[in-house]
Amino acid sequence: MKAISYSRYGGPEVLEYGEVRDPKVGPDQVLVKVRAAAVNPVDWKCREGYLDAVLDAVFPVVPGWDVSGVVVQPGVAVPEFAVGDEVIGYVREDFLSRGTFAEYVAAPVRTLARKPRNLSFEEAAGLPLAGLTAYQVLVKALEVKRGETVLVHAAAGGVGSLAVQIGVHLGARMIGTASEHNHDFVRGLGGEPVAYGEGLAERVRGLAPEGLDAVFDTVGGDTLKTSANLLAPEGRLASIADAEVLSYGGRYCFVRPDPADLRKLAELAELGAVSVHVQEAFPLERAADAHRLSEEGRTRGKIVVTMDWETEEGIA
CATH class of the missing domain: 3.90.180.10 (Medium-chain alcohol dehydrogenases, catalytic domain)
Incomplete structure (x- = not known):
């Protein structure tokens, strides 16, 4: 073959x-x-x-x-x-x-x-991979609930774009970092876009002055540190990019095959909740x-x- x-x-x-x-x-x-x-x-x-x-x-x-x-x-x-x-x-x-x-x-x-x-x-x-990553982090690691405010990094990417949609389906308010030219794309997913780069923390605080309930980090490094500082007192942090998240009391996540989770993603796609x-x-x-x-x-x-x-x- x-x-x-x-x-x-x-x-x-x-x-x-x-x-x-x-x-x-x-x-x-x-x-x-x-x-x-x-x-x-x-x-x-x-x-x-x-x-x-x-x-x-x-x-x-x-x-x-x-x-x-x-x-x-x-x-x-x-x-x-x-x-x-x-x-x-x-x-x-x-x-x-x-x-x-x-x-x-x-x-x-x-x-x-x-x-x-x-x-x-x-x-x-x-x-499969991107969807399982997003689903397992949001549902199992961060346990996102209706009415919570969640920040997703790289919200226009493969994992991030699916995370925004899954979070919206869960009833969360989803804020997503993205380049300016991707802001309309993120809005189309149901998220609130925020620009990368210098001043990110101030821009996020402007959208969520009481702090974030959860952050899904896909970048690591300085972005992870900034994210930790944006959490509300009981906020949760998870990263798929940087094991240093453990030092902030967060979860380091690596996706795993799971047929039940994959079936759930397929159901969400057929409902029109995820594209x-x-x-x-x-x-x-x-x-x-x-x-x-x-x-x-x-x-x-x-x-x-x-x-x-x-x-x-x-x-x-």
Whole structure:
């Protein structure tokens, strides 16, 4: 099958488009014909070797953890899905090798849920990792409640844009940091935009003079320190970017595959409470360009790669 892979750590230039071996389907796995796979910052961080201390790389590595596609073959111990089911998944294992930037992926059943009917495959591919991150931080770590005021950093990005929408659905008032050119986008999500940069603390205090009930940090560093100082006396702080959050009494969060949470996200999408903005879609053979765009750090919503099944027969 065709796939993107790399045989050593490095920049986007190590990504190669070509043939890799067809995946085997274990008892608890589902063979998925990939229609689209989203790009996340963790993909290029893995490619650069930044996660080598916690994830073994079995080269060649096919990158990618997000997927949307169609079930081709359920494993012998998988009654949950049947051939032809449309699914989404956050296909993360405890090592790097069998990713989603390929025509097919053998996904552990614990990583999958049914695809929202109202989302395209490209949109649906952008939901799992970013959506699970936003949902697990807001609902499980910060326990956001109706009527609370919450600050989300990078509110126009993949995680931030979904966090704003989930928070609005929970009944919270969502304030989001964003560049000026993304302020209308954040408003369209139901959030109140505030500009980055010098004077951020004063601008946020102007919007929430009694302090914030919760802050969702996606940036770290000085932004994390500023956020801690904006909390109300009983305010909560969580970060996905900087473990230093623990020194402020906050929570350091790393997303995990959870089929129940993924099903909840799909429900929210079908209710119209959550949508996915796709900034750009690249064909699989241009995945390196998708990585380069992700590394620029100015993504509005999600970047995805897509498969051309009109010209590729594959193994199905």
